[in-house]
Amino acid sequence: MAHFVIIGAGIGGLTAAHAVLQQGHTVQVYEAAPELREVGAGIVLGANAMRALHQLSLHDAVRPHGTPVTHLDLRDQAGQLLQAADTSVFTRKVGFDNLGIHRAALQQVLFRALPAGTVHLGYPFEQFEATSTGVMAHFANGRMATADALLGVDGLRSRVRQQLLPRATPRYAGYTCWRAVVDATRLALPAGESCETWGERGRRFGYVPVGGGRVYWFACINSPQPQDARFRGFRTADLQREFAAFHAPVPALLALTRDDQLLWNDILDLKPLAHLAYGRTLLLGDAGHATTPNMGQGAGMAVEDAAVLAQCLAETTDLPAAFRRFEQRRLPRTTRIVRTSWQLGRVGQLENPLVVMLRNTVMRYLPAAVSRSQMAWLYETV
Numbered sequence: 001m002a003h004f005v006i007i008g009a010g011i012g013g014l015t016a017a018h019a020v021l022q023q024g025h026t027v028q029v030y031e032a033a034p035e036l037r038e039v040g041a042g043i044v045l046g047a048n049a050m051r052a053l054h055q056l057s058l059h060d061a062v063r064p065h066g067t068p069v070t071h072l073d074l075r076d077q078a079g080q081l082l083q084a085a086d087t088s089v090f091t092r093k094v095g096f097d098n099l100g101i102h103r104a105a106l107q108q109v110l111f112r113a114l115p116a117g118t119v120h121l122g123y124p125f126e127q128f129e130a131t132s133t134g135v136m137a138h139f140a141n142g143r144m145a146t147a148d149a150l151l152g153v154d155g156l157r158s159r160v161r162q163q164l165l166p167r168a169t170p171r172y173a174g175y176t177c178w179r180a181v182v183d184a185t186r187l188a189l190p191a192g193e194s195c196e197t198w199g200e201r202g203r204r205f206g207y208v209p210v211g212g213g214r215v216y217w218f219a220c221i222n223s224p225q226p227q228d229a230r231f232r233g234f235r236t237a238d239l240q241r242e243f244a245a246f247h248a249p250v251p252a253l254l255a256l257t258r259d260d261q262l263l264w265n266d267i268l269d270l271k272p273l274a275h276l277a278y279g280r281t282l283l284l285g286d287a288g289h290a291t292t293p294n295m296g297q298g299a300g301m302a303v304e305d306a307a308v309l310a311q312c313l314a315e316t317t318d319l320p321a322a323f324r325r326f327e328q329r330r331l332p333r334t335t336r337i338v339r340t341s342w343q344l345g346r347v348g349q350l351e352n353p354l355v356v357m358l359r360n361t362v363m364r365y366l367p368a369a370v371s372r373s374q375m376a377w378l379y380e381t382v
C-alpha cells in the first residue's frame with residue numbers, strides 16, 4: 001500500500017483520489033481554496049467520461065445531478081442547421097449518457113463520496129522535493145506533507161507543472177468567453193437538446209441543459225489580446241447587443257441572465273506536453289493537458305485520467321512504472337483532443353464573411369459519417 005498526496009480538489013483531483021482509494025492505497029488531497037464554493041458553470045460529461053465514472057463506482061452518485069444531452073446541433077446565426085448529431089446512438093452502443101451537469105454539483109458529489117478528512121482546504125501548494133523513495137510537498141500556510149507519490153491536479157496554471165516545466169505556460173486562443181447557468185424552464189426548450197451557433201464576425205454561442213430546467217450557455221467573441229479592457233466591464237446588456245442577430249433562443253437565454261450570474265474568462269489551453277510522468281510525480285487533468293472547451297472534453301479527460309490511473313496502479317506496485325504506463329496510455333488521446341479542439345475553435349471563430357459563408361456551406365454538406373466517426377472515437381475508445 002502506498003500513500004499519495006494530491007494537489008487540487010477540482011474534478012480531476014477528486015476523481016483521482018477515488019481512483020487511488022479504489023486500488024487500496026491511502027490519499028490526502030490539498031486544495032488552495034478555503035472552501036469549495038459554488039463556482040463555475042456547466043460541464044458536459046461525454047459517454048466516455050460517464051463510463052470512466054462507472055469504472056470508479058461513481059456513476060450512480062453523479063448521474064441524478066445532471067441531465068442527458070441527446071442532440072448536438074450546429075447552426076448558423078440565422079438558425080439554419082449546419083449539422084445535427086443524435087448522441088443517443090452512442091448511448092445505446094456504449095451504455096452511458098452524455099450528461100450536462102453544473103460543475104459545482106459534480107464537484108460536491110465527488111467530494112462527499114470521499115471519506116471525511118481526505119480533503120484539506122486552505123492549503124496553497126508551493127513546491128515539492130523529490131527523493132528516490134518519496135516526495136515532500138510544501139504549502140504556503142507553512143505545513144508540509146510527505147508521500148510515496150504526488151499527483152499534480154492543480155489546473156491550467158498548475159504550480160506542480162511550473163516547477164517541473166517552467167516554460168510550459170498557458171496559451172491564449174484568441175477569443176474570450178462569458179458563461180452562465182440560468183433557469184430556462186419558461187422557454188420549454190426541447191429535452192436533451194444542445195446547440196452551438198457559429199455566427200458572423202467571430203461570435204459563437206452555445207447552450208446545454210444541466211438539469212432541473214437550468215441551461216448552461218456560453219458566448220465567445222474574438223479578442224486580439226487577453227483581458228481586453230473593452231470587455232472587462234461587459235454586462236448582460238452588452239452581450240444582448242452583440243448577439244442580438246442570433247436565432248432563438250439565444251436572445252431569450254441572455255434576457256434571463258442577471259449580471260451577477262455572468263462568468264468571464266479568456267480561452268486558454270496548454271500546448272501538448274511531451275511527458276506527464278516525472279518519477280514519483282504525475283500531472284493529470286488540466287495541469288497536464290488543458291484544452292480549449294470546443295469539444296466539451298476538459299472535465300471528461302480529467303475523469304478518464306483517474307480511471308486509467310486506477311488501471312495502471314492495479315497493474316504494478318512500482319509507482320514510477322505505473323505513471324510511465326499512464327503517460328503512454330493517455331498522451332496520444334489527450335494530445336489529439338487538445339489539437340482538434342484548438343482547430344475547431346479557430347474554425348468556429350472565423351471572421352471574414354466570405355470564409356464564413358464557405359465554412360458554413362462545407363459544414364452543411366459534410367457527410368454525417370465524418371462527425372459520426374469522430375464521435376465514435378471519442379465515446380467508444382479510451
Ligand SMILES: Cc1cc2nc3c(=O)[nH]c(=O)nc-3n(C[C@H](O)[C@H](O)[C@H](O)COP(=O)(O)OP(=O)(O)OC[C@H]3O[C@@H](n4cnc5c(N)ncnc54)[C@H](O)[C@@H]3O)c2cc1C
Pocket residue numbers: 007008009010011012013030031032033039040041042043044103123124125126153154155156157158159179284285286287293298299300302
Ligand atoms: C473555479 C473553476 C470554475 C470552472 N468552471 C468551469 C465551467 O463552468 N465549465 C467548464 O467546462 N469548465 C470549468 N472549469 C474547468 C474544468 O473544471 C476543468 O477543465 C476540468 O474539470 C479539469 O479539472 P481539473 O481538476 O484538472 O482542473 P480544475 O477544475 O482547474 O481544478 C484545479 C483545482 O486545483 C486548485 N489549485 C490550483 N492551484 C493550486 C495550488 N497551488 N495549491 C492547491 N490547489 C490548487 C484549484 O483551486 C482547483 O480547485 C472550471 C475550473 C475552475 C477552477
